[in-house]
Amino acid sequence: MSEAFYTDKSRVRASFERAASSYDAAAVLQREVSDRMAERLDYIKLQPAVILDAGSGTGYGAAMLRERYPQAQVVELDLAHSMLCASREKQRDSQGLLGRLFRRQTPWQLCADVERLPLADNSVDMIWSNLAIQWVNVPDSVFAEFQRVLKPEGMVMFSTLGPDTLSELRSAFATLDAASHVNQFIDMHDLGDALMHCGFAEPVMDMEKIIMTYDTVREVMHDLKAIGAHNATAGRNRGLMGKHAWQRVCDAYEARRHGGQLPATYEVLYGHAWKAQLSKKPQILADGRQVIEFTRTPPKR
Structure with a gap:
């Protein structure tokens, strides 16, 4: 995979650590996509006992999951500790005085990388991940971890960003030089x-x-900063x-103005899949290789 797709994980973590206090005010897209993902759950028959919210942020999705599946244990996992703290504070405030005194809903939280889940094999019934896996370098690594911790017949549902995301901003920077100024995202296929x-x-x-609209280019950049979505590609220009x-970039973006507003396009990708169940013992070939057959019964949808 090209270096353009590789992100500096330490920079990603630092950006989200700083963004926790401003995140909720700017995370309009994240909440909208979460709500649209939740609508897809209406068509899936699943009663999970343990749910992992992988990339939970300040807890918007986790709150929805607890309401939808009141008997389930929802585990919030995020790379940034400050995001988990913000979620914990919101839950604490929503419980009222008696809830805080008796600690009725102590959240289960993990500060960890989705590419290295600190969870046992076959321990989770459902994984929910809203706009998080675009920050990983190789999708196979995170999907392999999801596969490992899911129980047989478990489901993963996720959203992420596609390559046409922020195309207007990318085109504006392209008039300046060939450096990487905007994060690159992986194709749906x-x-x-x-x-x-x-x-x-x-x-x-x-x-x-989904097209967001803004009055100025600075507002676009402000929202990206407020949600922690800095350019974190490995080949980015690190100078100021x-x-x-900057004026050249703004002038190029202004050419995109329509109806008095500047567009910022987000290509949102949705996906879900099931962990297959081993149907029989592996077949050992003459050269020592194993042939493993998987099956999944269809009654859950």
Whole structure:
């Protein structure tokens, strides 16, 4: 995979650590995508006992999951500790005085990387991941971890960003130089192939474009900073941009103005798949290789 897709994980963590206090005010897209993902659960018959919210942020999705599946244990996992603290504070405030005194809903939280889940094999019934896996370098690594911790017949549902995301901003920076100024994202078909490669059954992928509108280019950049979505590609230009260079970028973006507003396009990819169940013992070939057959019974949808 090209270096353009590789992210500096330490920079990603630092960005989200700083963004925790401003995240909720700017995370309009994240909440909208979470709500649209939740609508897809209406068509899936699943009663999970343990749910992992992988990349939980400040807890918006986890709160929805607890309400939808009141008997389930929802585990929040995020790379940034400050995001988990913000979620814990919101839960604490929502419980009222008696809830805080008796600690009725102490959240289960893990500060960890989705590519290295600190969970046992076959321990989770459902994985929910909203706009998080675009920060991983190789989708196979995170899908392999999802496959490992899911129980047989368990389901993963996720959303992420596709390559047309922030196309207006990317084009504006392209008038300046060939450096990497905007994060690069992986194509929907490559994600579907990665799911199959990691042994998931019946993967379903679909896409839609959501266009946010702004008054100025600075507002676009402000929102990206507020949600922690800095450019974290490994090949990015690490120097400060000069005043004249920034003005060139703004002028190029202004050419995109329509109806008095500047668009910021997000290509949102949705996917879900099931962990297949081993149907029989592996067949050992003459050269020592194993042939493993998987099956999944279809009654859950």
